Amino acid sequence: MSGHHINLTNHPDNKSGSSSPFAYPVIGFVAYSGTGKTTLIEKVIAELTSRSLVISAIKHTHHHFDMDRPGKDSHRHREAGAREILLVSDQRWVLMHELHESKEPSIQEQISHLSACDLVVVEGFKNAEIPKIELWRAEHEPCTSNPCKADTDQHIQAIAFPGGTKASLQPELNREITVLDLDNHIEISDYIIKITGLSAKLP
16 A cells, blocks of 8 residues: 655645635544544644644534533523633633534634634544544454545545554555554654645744
């Protein structure tokens, strides 16, 4: 299986071939639970941040999650009907927005809420129409018993597995795609910088 570079200007979302449809460069990660997605993302964010890039992250979480607690003033404000609550301290601020009957915002809308950054890392939106990297492990049963998502999702631009091109066990794919070493977060970070055009922002 040979890999090839796919530039974001050829991404399916980008009909004009000139610019990204998102407010900031974005990269998503696709993987089954237990593949090491969060661990890899943590390492990639730390690596990119160490190169003086400003990174933001979006993670899709379970239904009905809540960072608030009953009895707290902010929770009472929400129960009274407030649509948005801004919690502020000398360490951080958090804006909570109640959807009520509104549908979950699109990935474009979510990204537009973020402050200016160099890159948005997305975890948990496996069907989002954004550039993505798929993670695969030969020893992980869900990976081996199901076809790779890259076979049907053209937004997946690379696949990462332990050993990369030198691995003895590799996934079967029906199209050419860039291969990365899942155990080499620096290689993956370099790839992200390359395809998102962030190299222009580096010293």
